[in-house]
Amino acid sequence: MIFDNADVLSPAALEEYFPPGRKGNILITSRNSAMKILTSPENSLEVMEMEEKEAIGLLLKASCLESLTSDVQVEASRIVKKLFCFPLAIDQAGAYIASGATTIGDYLAKYLDHQKTLLSHSEFTGASKYNRTVYETWELSYKEIQQRAESDYSHRANAANSAMLLLELFPFFHHEEITEEIFCYAALTKDNETPMLNLPLASSLLDQRLLPLSEKGTWDNFIFREGIRILLSFSLIWRGPSDNVYAMHPLVHTWGRDRLTLNKRKKCCLIAYVTLSCSLRWDAGQTYGFQRTLVTHVRANMEYFKSKDNQDIVSYMDDAYAKFGRLLGEQGYSKEAELLHIKVLDERNKILGVEHPDTINAMASLAATYRNLGKYTEAEKLEIQVLDARNRILGVEHPDTIGAMANLAVTYWNLGKYTEAEKLEIQVLDARNRILGVEHPDTLFAMSNLAGTYQNLGKYMEAEKLDLQVLDASIRIIGVEHPDTIYAMGSLASTYRNLGKYTEAEKLNIQVLDASNRILGVNHPGTIRAIASLAATYEKLGKYTEAEKLGIQVLEAEYTILGVEHPDTIRARGILAQTYQHLGKYTEAEKLEIQLEIQVLNASNRILGVQHPGTIRAMENLAATYRHWRKYTQGEKLQIQG
Structure with missing residues (x-):
């Protein structure tokens, strides 16, 4: 006896059709993982995702293609990757190609323009005898859940309603690592966490249907998990790598949005946006790891309302814009953070006024983002305004004033004004020592900043002393895996390098890079700086091949993440040029050095002006580089201009 595609019935309902006795065999195929209880574990087989090679074979067979050239193989590989090796979708794609409506080379372009049509309409069923489209298959599951929601049995209906609501929200998060913590933190949002402003707030729009609190004031996740249970049983979601973490197949994720009307899509996207905003806070209870996961969902959600049809989904909400701006900045997405911070400052200026504390906070946040983007002149201008306002309004000893x-x-340090930076940092460290104590994290951070300035002033012994103190205290107080501890370790590695302790520096650099990759992520600017620091140490140790490999990696990453004109990108290009010279790759070195000097000169011209000393110095450096590489005509021309 065979029960094929037994997706809709419950295990108990299906079991009623089993014949009595123990003779014969029963075969069940189902996307409902709960069916496993009808047999022993050894007789239950979970069919995993198709391998790419198998998927290509299925596509070519369904396409009825006879000529299997290398170009056809390449196109087939691109198609199956875009369809995430989903067998039914591949079967249907092959049938569409075989019909003559498109070629294998043109299929992806048509798919990108007409995805919903190709995956949902009955004309595009595949070559197999399974006479349903991809979307129709999931729509059957949805209709069964909908029927349960309309039943008279209250718990069954509540669980189904919860499942339907989750199925509307999950497609507006990223498809992976949808963690239960998001809903837990959102449920515990308190009205008093957001200051009472005359501004629109996301927290006032929070949908509470999945977020009831128990009598003890904790989140009651019972109905949430009942909805999860139903979605798992229909294989519309699956469990992630750890407890209470879930994922959706990318095509199910897309179907979840495509099945909604435009107005419903906007509403669900907004509910997800508000939930994400309310789940975000900065306190001892929320880990850096959670925020690193959350930023992926925030960025995915914000992508959904960038299209022409969806641009009016989210109007300005002060708390969400401010929170997401900070989150994006801290997680290394400074360009995206800048747009949000500019909007926050503009709105608070108009509604609250220039001198309001929240306006000044917005100004400080934008200044920090400018600094991360290498826009140091713009950052300096704003930070002087912030410090002046906080001195007047809050007083010299207020923590916010000291922070400014x-x-x-x-x-100042980034602008090369090391003397001015040293003077301020000594004041900050003294104030934090008195007010917060020697081992407060903010005090340690001030100590670390001063150590960095000492390095640039050539005071390496003083820098080493402070770095060791900061690292020891950080490990004890906030732990080895905290981003500030990693930063302290990187600072000490730089000091060791400046002191000629290259072996010690290398050991620390490797630790920092390993921790940064795990904790911050591969593409975080902090990780890129860790790679650059290790490359610089390899350079000092004479390991030029290793330095070259890392230097190229750093330069490519900084082009993408920070941009061509960011100071860190320019610095990376200079270090790589030196490495090329050591390796005897003079053509590559010449090209990089000249590009570098031209770029610095162009940036100085644009930002500082033609007559600024920095611009004149950049021109002199380019002339010297031309002379070094015996390009005398170009060098002479520049000297005449100067």
């Missing part, structure tokens, strides 16, 4: 002083010192 620390931020301005960091910007």
Whole structure:
């Protein structure tokens, strides 16, 4: 006896059709994982995702293609990757190609323009005898859940309604690592967590249907998990790599959006946006790891309302814009953070006024983003305004005033104003020692900043002393895996390199890079700086091949993440040029050095002006580089201009 595609019935309902006795065999195929209870574990087989090679074979067979040239193989590989090796979708794609409506080379372009049509309409069923489209298969599951929601049995109906709501929200998160923590944190949002402003707030729009609280004030996740249970049983979601983490197949994820009307899509996207905003906070209870996961969902959600049809989904909401701006900045997405911070500052200026504390906070946030983007002149201008306002309004000893002083010192450091930076950092460290104590994280961070300035001033012994103190305290107080501890370790590695302790520096650099990859992520600017620091140490150790490999990796990443004109990108290009010279790759070195000097000169011309000393110095450096590479005509021309 065979029960094929037994997706809709419950195990108990299906079991009623089993004949009595123990003779014969029963074969069940189902997307409902709950069917496993009808047999022993050894007789249950989970069919995993198709391998790419198998998927290509299925596509070519369904396409009825006779000529299997290398071009056809390449196109087939692109198609199956885009369809995430989903067998039914591949079968249907092959049938569409075989019909003559398109070629294998043109299929992806048609798919990108008409995805919903190709996956949902009955004319596009595949070559197999399974006479349903991809979307129709999932729509059957949805209709069964909908029927349960309309039943008279209250718990059954509540669970089904929960499942339907989750199925509307999950497609507006990223398809992987949808963690239960998002809903837990959102449920515990309190009205008093957001200051009472005359501004629109996301927290006022929070949908509470999945977020009831127990009598103890904790989130009651019972109905949430009942909805999850139903979605798991229909294989519309699956469990992630750890407890209470879920994922959707990318095509199910897309179907979840495509099946909604435009108005419903906008509403669900907004509910997901507000839920994400309310789940985000900065307190001892929320880990960096959670925020690293959350930023993926925030970025995915924000992508959904960038299209022409969806641009009016989210109007300005002050708390969401401010939170997401901070989150994106801290997670290394400074360009995206900048747009949000500019909007927050503009709205608060108009509604609250220039001197309001929340407006000044917005100004400080935008300044920090400018600094991360290498826009140090713009950052300096804003930070001087912030420090002046906080001095007047809050007083010299207020923590926010001291924080503004620390931020301005960091910007001075980036501008090469090391004496001014040192002066401010000594004041900050003294104030934090007195007010917060020697081992407070903010005090340690101030100490670390001063150590960095000492390095640039050539005071390496003083820098080493501070770095060791900061690293020891950080490991004890906030732990080895905290981003600030990793930063402290990287600072000490740089100091060791400047002191000629290259072996010690290399050991620390490798630790920092390993931790940064795990904790910050591969593409985080902090990780890129860790790679650059290790490359610089390899350079000092004479390991030029290793330095070259890392230097190329750093330069490619910084082009993408920070942009061509970011100071870190320019610095990386200079270091790689030196490595090329050591390796005898003079053509590559010449090309990089000249590009570098021209870029610095162009940036100085644009930002500082033709007559600025920095621009004149950049022109002199380019002339010297031309002379070094014996390009005397170009060098002479520049000297005449100067």
